[in-house]
Structures are given as C-alpha cells and as structure tokens.
Amino acid sequence: MRFCSHCGNPDLHFSIPEGDNRPRYWCDQCNTIHYQNPxxxxxxxxxxxxxxxxxxxxxxxxxxxxxxxxxxxxxxxxxxxxxxxxxxxxxxxxxxxxxxxxxxxxxxxxxxxxxxxxxxxxxxxxxxxxxxxxxxxxxxxxxxxxxxxxxxxxxxxxxxxxxxxxxxxxxxxxxxxxxxxxxxx
Amino acid sequence: MRFCSHCGNPDLHFSIPEGDNRPRYWCDQCNTIHYQNPxxxxxxxxxxxxxxxxxxxxxxxxxxxxxxxxxxxxxxxxxxxxxxxxxxxxxxxxxxxxxxxxxxxxxxxxxxxxxxxxxxxxxxxxxxxxxxxxxxxxxxxxxxxxxxxxxxxxxxxxxxxxxxxxxxxxxxxxxxxxxxxxxxx
Ligand SMILES: [Zn+2]
Ligand SMILES: [Zn+2]
CATH class of the missing domain: 3.90.79.10 (Nucleoside Triphosphate Pyrophosphohydrolase)
Structure with a gap:
C-alpha cells in the first residue's frame, strides 16, 4: 500500500494511529485508517x-x-x-x-x-x-x-x-x- | 475505493476483470486488481x-x-x-x-x-x-x-x-x- 485509496495522497504513514495499539497505514490528509485483516x-x-x-x-x-x-x-x-x-x-x-x-x-x-x-x-x-x-x-x-x-x-x-x-x-x-x-x- | 493504492491512479475501473467472474476495482496503469473480502x-x-x-x-x-x-x-x-x-x-x-x-x-x-x-x-x-x-x-x-x-x-x-x-x-x-x-x- 503506497497511495491513499480514498484521496490519492502518496505520503501514507505506517505507524500506530492515536487511540490504536498497532501500526496501520493511515492518511493525514483525509484521516482514513487503512485496516488490513485476515x-x-x-x-x-x-x-x-x-x-x-x-x-x-x-x-x-x-x-x-x-x-x-x-x-x-x-x-x-x-x-x-x-x-x-x-x-x-x-x-x-x-x-x-x-x-x-x-x-x-x-x-x-x-x-x-x-x-x-x-x-x-x-x-x-x-x-x-x-x-x-x-x-x-x-x-x-x-x-x-x-x-x-x-x-x-x-x-x-x-x-x-x-x-x-x-x-x-x-x-x-x-x-x-x-x-x-x-x-x- | 477511488485511487489505486499501488500507483495512485485516480481512474480505477469497477468491472469484471478478464478471466474473472465478478466486478472488482482494478487499475489499468499498474494492472493491480483490488480484491475486497469478508x-x-x-x-x-x-x-x-x-x-x-x-x-x-x-x-x-x-x-x-x-x-x-x-x-x-x-x-x-x-x-x-x-x-x-x-x-x-x-x-x-x-x-x-x-x-x-x-x-x-x-x-x-x-x-x-x-x-x-x-x-x-x-x-x-x-x-x-x-x-x-x-x-x-x-x-x-x-x-x-x-x-x-x-x-x-x-x-x-x-x-x-x-x-x-x-x-x-x-x-x-x-x-x-x-x-x-x-x-x-
Ligand atoms: Zn487520504
Ligand atoms: Zn495502479
């Protein structure tokens, strides 16, 4: 995952979002957290x-x-x-x-x-x-x-x-x- | 899903990819099919x-x-x-x-x-x-x-x-x- 699928932002973070407890891909432009599950x-x-x-x-x-x-x-x-x-x-x-x-x-x-x-x-x-x-x-x-x-x-x-x-x-x-x-x- | 998370392409298709049998989001720039599962x-x-x-x-x-x-x-x-x-x-x-x-x-x-x-x-x-x-x-x-x-x-x-x-x-x-x-x- 390199681009935000919601807004196209090419600078996704991969870190623990606020209030979460494990690293996720997330976007600071549209505030979408991109969860990945089994x-x-x-x-x-x-x-x-x-x-x-x-x-x-x-x-x-x-x-x-x-x-x-x-x-x-x-x-x-x-x-x-x-x-x-x-x-x-x-x-x-x-x-x-x-x-x-x-x-x-x-x-x-x-x-x-x-x-x-x-x-x-x-x-x-x-x-x-x-x-x-x-x-x-x-x-x-x-x-x-x-x-x-x-x-x-x-x-x-x-x-x-x-x-x-x-x-x-x-x-x-x-x-x-x-x-x-x-x-x- | 609006942008390709792999290459950032803003023009994703939503249709049945070749060789598949159901509509998916897919990207004709990087050929990624974006599967979504339960x-x-x-x-x-x-x-x-x-x-x-x-x-x-x-x-x-x-x-x-x-x-x-x-x-x-x-x-x-x-x-x-x-x-x-x-x-x-x-x-x-x-x-x-x-x-x-x-x-x-x-x-x-x-x-x-x-x-x-x-x-x-x-x-x-x-x-x-x-x-x-x-x-x-x-x-x-x-x-x-x-x-x-x-x-x-x-x-x-x-x-x-x-x-x-x-x-x-x-x-x-x-x-x-x-x-x-x-x-x-
Ligand atoms: Zn975004
Ligand atoms: Zn693509």
Missing part, C-alpha cells in the same frame, strides 16, 4: 460413494499439485456459498454442503481456512478453468506427496480417521510456516 | 462460576448496548489469540480459550463472526477503553433487550440450551439483515 479461504470435501473429489491446480501457487476445491471467500456470500462456488469453479461440480468440519489458523500468511463436509451431487464433475485435472480418489489412493497445502492433507487425514467412528467433530488447529529443507540453509 | 469478527464467551462476562459498548455502532467481548481479527494472529486480545481490550480480563463454539455468516455486511467458549481466569475483569461498563451476568439475568448484535443473543441462547445437556456442539448459522420497524416504512 482473509478466509473456504472449501469443501466433496464425497461420492466413499471417494473424495480432488483437483489438480493449474495456477500458482502449487501448480500441478492436488487440492480440495477451495478459494478466497467473496463479499456477499456465506461460507457455505463460497464452498459451493469454489467446487463449481474448480471442478464443474455441484456439492451439497453438510457440516462445518475443519478450521485452520495460518497467522504467518494472514489466512483462516474453513472446510465443510459435502456430497458430490450425482457423482458428476469436470475440470474447471483453474485446474488441469480432477478425479475421485479412494481413501487409500490419496496422493499424499502431491497435495498442494498442509490444510488439505490435515483435512483428509481427519476425514479418514473420523470415518472409522462415523463421528465428524469440528477440528480447529494452527498451521505453522513450512520449514525450509536443510539444503536451503 | 472480515472476521472474533470473540469469547468468558464464563466464571456459571456467570457470563458482558461489556457495555462505549463506541458506535450500538453504543450503550451489551456485548460479549469481540472485534475484528487482526493480521498475524490466530482466531483464539484474537478472542483473547478482544477480551483483554474490552474487559481488561484474561480468558482461557476452550472450544470453537459459534460461526455466523452475515453476508449483507461481509462479515463472519466466530465465538469460542472460555473461562474467565480468576474471575477478574475491569472496564476496557471501548466499554463504559462490564459485569458478570447470571444466565437468568441476561439483558436480552439490550444486547448489541444478533450474534451475541444467539450465542448466549445456544449456551444456555447446551448447558442443560452439557454438550456444546459447534453451531454454524446465517444471520439475515435486521428488518426495519414498520414505523420506518
């Missing part, structure tokens, strides 16, 4: 006949890796509507949303991930514009080493565990930054 | 000896009405850290966060509310800078007609119901815009 990534676990729908990402980050349908929640929608929209956009699939399932804090990238359990309607899917492939995976065929994000793997592992007891409690966890490999040190 | 409001249900900690708001909106400690989640923190911070800021109180409890969609104002159950440490509290009063309320003394937001009343009603069975499942609901009173028509 974003929500919302997605679904679309299940059909015991298999889970995954998509292969055709965009960065993590292009070529597999993901559950998920993406940034948009203004004007509910979490569930966001999960349905992302499933449609990434896998041309209609998902019937069931319960809230996983919630992950990723404070190092200012994101909160939220996944819902769902049923893939009629088992139909395709390959969305942001995907290069999509498929239904049996739970013993999940491509664990080719998953795009830690949130995806954790959600799938919880799902496999919870299936055994047929109980799907909401899980809320933190995810730390990925460690660099020793060779990168 | 914000998270996070709070706690701080309980001590069967009573719930409420704060009287000393700021708009809903100044003078009672609320559970809650506010906008900040970058760099987890949901739980946000609930702890808000409880400290609004009621000078330390809350030990327990389970995720309620999640509300408010798509008409682009917000998602998230409350956690918690225990008020040592029963101690005060009156924070954004509050004019604070107090521990027995569950038959909740000021139902003076609550600040629907999310507060629903969370408290769930809590009272769930106490009877000593089970506190996560609740996820939509909240519609408040209807105007007939006299305002």
């Amino acid at each position: 974003k929500i990534v919302v997605g679904a676990v679309p299940v059909w006949e015991g298999k889970v729908l995954l998509c292969k990402r055709d965009i960065e980050p993590r292009k070529g890796y597999w993901t559950l349908p998920a993406g940034f929640m948009e203004n004007g929608e509910t979490l569930q509507e966001g999960a349905i929209r992302e499933t449609w956009e990434e896998a041309c699939a209609t998902v019937a949303i069931k319960d809230l399932y996983t919630v992950f804090n990723l404070p190092h990238i200012n994101q909160v991930y939220v996944f819902f359990l769902g049923e893939l309607v009629e088992g139909k899917y395709g390959v969305g514009e942001e995907s290069s492939d999509a498929g239904l995976f049996a739970l013993d065929e999940i491509p664990w080493d080719e998953l795009a994000f830690p949130t995806i793997g954790r959600t799938l592992r919880f799902y496999i565990d919870d299936l055994k007891e047929d109980r799907f409690p909401v899980r809320c966890q933190d995810i730390a930054p990925l460690k660099r490999r020793p060779s990168e040190d | 914000k998270i409001v996070v709070g706690a249900v701080p309980v001590w000896e069967g009573k719930v900690l409420l704060c009287k708001r000393d700021i708009e909106p809903r100044k003078g009405y009672w609320t559970l400690p809650a506010g906008f989640m900040e970058n760099g923190e987890t949901l739980q850290e946000g609930a702890i911070r808000e409880t400290w800021e609004e009621a000078c109180a330390t809350v030990a966060i327990k389970d995720l409890y309620t999640v509300f969609n408010l798509p008409h104002i682009n917000q998602v509310y998230v409350f956690f159950l918690g225990e008020l440490v040592e029963g101690k509290y005060g009156v924070g800078e954004e509050s004019s009063d604070a107090g521990l309320f027995a569950l038959d003394e909740i000021p139902w007609d003076e609550l600040a937001f629907p999310t507060i009343g629903r969370t408290l009603r769930f809590y009272i119901d769930d106490l009877k069975e000593d089970r506190f499942p996560v609740r996820c609901q939509d909240i519609a815009p408040l209807k105007r009173r007939p006299s305002e028509d």
